[in-house]
Amino acid sequence: xxxxxxxxxxxxxxxxxxxxxxxxxxxxxxxxxxxxxxxxxxxxxxxxxxxxxxxxxxxxxxxxxxxxxxxxxxxxxxxxxxxxxxxxxxxxxxxxxxxxxxxxxxxxxxxxxxxxxxxxxxxxxxxxxxxxxxxxxxxxxxxxxxxxxxxxxxxxxxxxxxxxxxxxxxxxxxxxxxxxxxxxxxxxxxxxxxxxxxxxxxxxxxxxxxxxxxxxxxxxxxxxx
Numbered sequence: 001x002x003x004x005x006x007x008x009x010x011x012x013x014x015x016x017x018x019x020x021x022x023x024x025x026x027x028x029x030x031x032x033x034x035x036x037x038x039x040x041x042x043x044x045x046x047x048x049x050x051x052x053x054x055x056x057x058x059x060x061x062x063x064x065x066x067x068x069x070x071x072x073x074x075x076x077x078x079x080x081x082x083x084x085x086x087x088x089x090x091x092x093x094x095x096x097x098x099x100x101x102x103x104x105x106x107x108x109x110x111x112x113x114x115x116x117x118x119x120x121x122x123x124x125x126x127x128x129x130x131x132x133x134x135x136x137x138x139x140x141x142x143x144x145x146x147x148x149x150x151x152x153x154x155x156x157x158x159x160x161x162x163x164x165x166x167x168x169x170x171x172x173x174x175x176x177x178x179x180x181x182x183x184x185x186x187x188x189x190x191x192x193x194x195x196x197x198x199x200x201x202x203x204x205x206x207x208x209x210x211x212x213x214x215x216x217x218x219x220x221x222x223x224x225x
Contacts, residue, residue: 004153009178010056010109014102014186016037016041016211025110026190028094041059041119046080047082048080049078049080049084050075050076050077051076051077051078051086052074052076053071053072053073053074053076053088053089054088054090055073055089055097056071056073056090056092056093057073057088057090057091058070058071058072058088058089058141059071059072059076059086059087059088059089059090059140060085060086060087060089060142060145061078061084061085062084062085062086062087063079063083063084067142068084069147070141070142071086072155082087086104087145089138089141089144089145090138091138091139091141092137093137093138093139094133094134094135094137094206095135095136095137095138096133096134096156097132097133097134097136097156098131098132098152098158099112099114099117099130099132099136099157099160099161099164100114100117100118100130100131100132100212101114101117101118101131101132101211101212102114102131103209108194111131112131113131113217115129118130118131118216119216120144120165121163121165121169121171122168122170122171122173122174122176123169123170123171123172124172125148126173126215127215127216128168128173128176128213128214128215129212129213129214129216130164130168130210130213130215131210131211131212132160132164132167132184132208132209132210132212133186133209133211134157134189134205134207134208135205135206135207135208135209136154136203136204136205136206137155137203137204138202138203139202139203139204139205140152140202141200141201141202141204142202143202144201144202144203147199147200147201147202148199148201152201152203153202155196155199156179156196156201156203159192159196160188160197160208162195163187163188163191163192163195164184164188165182165199166177166191167188167191168184169186171184177213177214179221181210184210185207185208185209185210186208188208189205189208191205192205193205
């Protein structure tokens with residue numbers, strides 16, 4: 001991707017000879033010695049293509065940047081870099097994205113609101129403070145890795161917030177807190193799935209869980225004054 005030409009075997013051999021001369025300046029480099037060095041370097045280069053895929057993982061192998069194959073759990077061998085490159089990912093892992101709040105670094109339980117994400121307008125004109133979590137998993141590794149590289153989490157979060165705002169804007173505050181919670185969760189999940197499918201992200205939205213639906217803290221404080 002950088003445009004630089006990867007060093008070939010000849011370069012590796014030349015560097016190896018230079019290093020040997022530095023360490024053992026009196027070593028006589030015969031044809032047999034050079035052949036031995038070359039075979040050793042070649043063997044190490046080929047061994048660098050051995051990789052292991054753990055249970056629950058999949059590995060996608062690229063050959064000169066194009067998808068060559070996908071391998072499952074076990075030991076595998078590919079042509080070493082720069083010919084082939086292997087990327088592993090845990091497809092069975094349950095991933096999640098939080099919207100409306102963030103977890104504190106020093107505690108898995110403590111969290112703080114993110115008002116710009118959590119404050120939403122209901123159908124009856126109230127502002128509701130919504131915290132929720134989206135659960136998702138990878139179903140197409142190739143699409144997941146290459147459709148939106150390095151932006152998967154941020155895209156999922158944006159899609160989740162947009163879907164929740166649309167659903168909340170069509171719901172009344174009282175119903176959001178009571179009878180419509182399950183309906184809202186399923187509607188948001190369905191809308192998100194359509195959006196990520198349209199982007200070709202290769203993921204499945206496995207669930208949406210509403211954690212808090214209440215008046216914003218500042219509104220509650222004003223009502224008690």
